[in-house]
Amino acid sequence: MSKRDYYDILGVSKGAPADEIKKAYRKQAIKFHPDKNPDDKSAEDKFKEAAEAYEVLSNPEKKQRYDQFGHAGSQSGFGGGYGGGGMNMEDIFSQFGDVFGGGGGSPFDSFFGGGGQSRSSGGRRVQKGTNLRIKVKLTLEEIANGVEKKIKVNKQIVCTTCDGTGAKDKNSFSTCKTCGGQGAVRRVTNTILGQMQTTSTCPTCNGEGTTISSKCNTCHGDGVMRGEETISINIPAGVSEGMQLSMSGKGNAAPRGGVPGDLIILVEEILHESLKREGINIIYDLHVSFVDATLGASIEVPTIDGKARIKLDPGTQGGKILRLKGKGIPEVNSYHKGDQLVQVNIWTPKILNNEERELLEKLKESQNFKPSPGKNEKSFFDRMKEYFE
Template structure:
């Protein structure tokens, strides 16, 4: 069972961003793999702290966590795994949170104790952005879209290392495989020693003697890839989703960028969206308003029949419970609001005019508003309450 994120970092639920950052730095220092070589328990706590910080340092994710706990990132909640669903990866933690320790990365802070943490895995690939246009049915139920994207993908021949073959990779002679070199500078305070990325291998720890002929040593090629994008139920116009690692592949085995998905809404022919609710303007005849009727109205999922009581006034609003959109951040579901409009004839025959004239002065045809009838503004308040 997962521990509480606030407990992991030893902070309160009212902690500020700076307090959370400071607490994470302290825990990460304590359980960093370079300080605890071969200690699986320390490594697990290091990952646990990184996951807690990733959520609590993000205002939106923190708000979801405060409301729903760990379930906020479970199946069906639209949140997904905080680390993109691919599981915890040490390299991702180092690259994502290295700035917590002053910009030099974890290895610089701890003195470059291990070759693993000192090496760079290559330049990270850039993010990609796509737009996906969805209709009401897809936005309400969720959908999987398979789209083809032109982007940089990992070279299939060298598997991203950029070398012609395995024998074309050798340990860097400058840094001896650590990916780092120590640099001594003279300052007014005396000599200062810093650890920087090896200039020969650019932090890789290895050099290539013969480049891959397919990718020219980049470790990636420009190609087309089909990506399956799972759209959760309840998305809306302007929402941006992200898929970790589905952007451009990185250089020479570097981590891939993310795929950012912007949601666009396809207008419905009859319905109008208002948050998680749906509106529909129903026009009925004078005859149906007087005598009542059963009519069929469109909904997101198809059509539904509703009963119009006798004597229904124009402006009456009927509510179809649960026929709107689901709330992507919760368990609520919107309603469909049906606004009744009594259609007034604009063209009448002489016979029709005579028939109406004969009942013009009838007492039942004179407006007699009920004092208990809700006003227009009361109806609006009721709809949005």
């Protein structure tokens, strides 16, 4: 299989200056870095391919040979290149001190939390703790105003006896004999393309570079133990049922001083006894007597901020929608708030005494108490549609 052109890999022209080549490689390295694309073999291959291209094009002598003879000219001094085994992941990361301005470690240690593992400044891999998921139930008032919740979480915490080292004491550590403290082992195999070198995590020390002779009696060498932590969670106003919030580093602690996982908070809404949420609006069903609806009245209704008084005009019809502006739910991270919509429902008594019945019989004959056809034909949903339009 023929190799791709190095200039095409980095997306630069053949006459590109050194700073443009470096900038292009930096962009490719960030895009396909293993810490950003865990367990993605295709991304890892492209990461190595970009590193090979940069290793050649950033070197004036190798670049000149490549420009004259193509890949055949670049093989000498490159040791086989990508697919030839002369350049492994450790060699690639050694370039970062030049390209990213660091000391040779991965620039992604500060950008990403990593997958199951991430690199330490010494090039070794440290494990990452697992994410933890919890549910938080919120009232409508808490959702509308935002709230700080203090939650006790049962999870993996750093061992209090060994401070997460997993060792009985500081003298229990020794350099791993398998990898010599590198945290990785190299294997070289001969192929028709030359020697191919691969690097993998040391199976003895799991990439830490050290082994423990005497393990902590509390955590048995894991560096973590089961415990409880009280976590303060600031929930913004406007969240909704099913929304997930994330708190970095508040999940399960990682073995042997690794990076803790994240805490994922799933929001659950507690139904209100009288108010109903519709997006950022609040719906309230108001039941009034036909006397109040006929004569008009000033009535107190509940809102998420307490009580509010509304005015019913004389002759208010059943199904009318009144609006309390700004009494709804705010949008998340926004100053915009919804409204409270009050639907008027006419309440009809089921039991009447003789005096009340006689009075209604007299009113029944009055022309004003006879309904006008077609006045109340629109449904509540039709009126809601008209409101939003």
